[in-house]
Amino acid sequence: MRRALRIVLLLARLALAGVFLWAAWGKIAAPDAFALAVYRYRILPSWAVNAFALWLPWIEVLAALALLVPGRRWRAAGAALAAGMLAAFTAAYAAALARGLSIACGCFTLRADAAAGGWTTLARNAALFALAAAVFADAFFARRPRTPSPENP
Amino acid sequence: MTDGDVMRRGDFSNGWKKSFQSLEKRAWCTAVDAAVLLALAAALAAGVNAWKLRGGGSGGLPWVGDWDSYVESKALAAGIGIVTMRELADRVPSAVLDARPRELYRAGHVPGAWPCPAGDVDASLAEHVADLDPAAPVAVYCDGAACADSLEVALELKARGFARVGLYPGGWSEWTANGGAVETGETGETEAAP
Numbered sequence: 644m645r646r647a648l649r650i651v652l653l654l655a656r657l658a659l660a661g662v663f664l665w666a667a668w669g670k671i672a673a674p675d676a677f678a679l680a681v682y683r684y685r686i687l688p689s690w691a692v693n694a695f696a697l698w699l700p701w702i703e704v705l706a707a708l709a710l711l712v713p714g715r716r717w718r719a720a721g722a723a724l725a726a727g728m729l730a731a732f733t734a735a736y737a738a739a740l741a742r743g744l745s746i747a748c749g750c751f752t753l754r755a756d757a758a759a760g761g762w763t764t765l766a767r768n769a770a771l772f773a774l775a776a777a778v779f780a781d782a783f784f785a786r787r788p789r790t791p792s793p794e795n796p
Numbered sequence: 797m798t799d800g801d802v803m804r805r806g807d808f809s810n811g812w813k814k815s816f817q818s819l820e821k822r823a824w825c826t827a828v829d830a831a832v833l834l835a836l837a838a839a840l841a842a843g844v845n846a847w848k849l850r851g852g853g854s855g856g857l858p859w860v861g862d863w864d865s866y867v868e869s870k871a872l873a874a875g876i877g878i879v880t881m882r883e884l885a886d887r888v889p890s891a892v893l894d895a896r897p898r899e900l901y902r903a904g905h906v907p908g909a910w911p912c913p914a915g916d917v918d919a920s921l922a923e924h925v926a927d928l929d930p931a932a933p934v935a936v937y938c939d940g941a942a943c944a945d946s947l948e949v950a951l952e953l954k955a956r957g958f959a960r961v962g963l964y965p966g967g968w969s970e971w972t973a974n975g976g977a978v979e980t981g982e983t984g985e986t987e988a989a990p
Contacts, residue, residue, distance in 0.1 A: 674857040682863050693861040697845050701837035709833060720829035755970045756881040783826065
């Protein structure tokens with residue numbers, strides 16, 4: 644049971660890291676297309692759109708790399724960033740849907756002929772968020788293996 | 797032995813306090829680590845973008861963009877909607893108007909679109925879409941985001957009582973760059989809009 648959980652968590656880390664690296668690649672390659680996608684959410688003020696579009700993909704890259712680190716400390720930070728980003732993306736897309744904007748997600752593909760994702764985008768983001776939250780909980784709360792010490796033999 | 801038991805009982809409440817403190821410490825540690833990652837990401841973004849802007853790679857972007865004067869902002873401020881390439885390809889609008897000069901229209905246009913060059917709106921409407929319902933969705937495009945003709949035509953349609961005017965900001969350049977179908981010749985004769 645514990646072993647199965649370990650394997651599931653390891654797969655979750657690999658999947659999250661892969662998803663974030665893949666997502667970041669397109670955004671770093673075409674920052675202008677990503678900035679347009681960010682602009683179309685109509686959430687950020689005009690002056691912040693480009694800076695956000697330039698910064699975000701590198702956060703995705705570093706969060707993905709931190710998730711792959713075997714040490715608990717950076718894994719927790721990476722998972723926290725991943726969960727935070729996914730929560731923010733989901734909220735932003737939900738806000739766009741609620742305002743009746745039919746925009747493409749801008750998450751993975753930045754192609755001009757991308758379809759508006761709608762509810763499937765929200766569901767996918769929520770599932771990824773659950774994975775990130777599980778990885779974070781494991782890295783942050785799980786007890787460290789007991790090390791024998793004079794006080795605690 | 798008794799001493800040990802007392803110690804252990806003392807440890808229980810102390811241990812709880814300690815584990816709570818260590819959790820708090822760990823939360824701070826994680827927050828600081830996350831902030832370090834965010835700062836590193838900003839530094840990487842700045843470095844790579846500076847390198848791209850200096851010509852080391854394509855696609856450098858100014859840190860502050862002038863999105864307020866972008867054609868979509870102007871359209872939205874005027875109550876004109878935005879039509880995406882996918883919506884145009886799926887023929888969501890009832891009528892598509894090409895705001896470019898007629899020669900360019902004849903050389904190639906979005907299938908089913910009608911010519912409606914800026915400055916000639918009334919004649920074009922009367923000629924091609926005289927029976928168009930003003931409540932029907934209409935889309936207008938020109939070359940791309942840098943041209944103003946589609947916005948001009950969209951504003952004129954709005955002034956003529958069309959309620960659902962949409963702008964396709966990507967325009968002809970985006971349409972052809974992404975493999976959109978092309979129709980040539982005069983007034984949508986090769987393929988009529990359904």
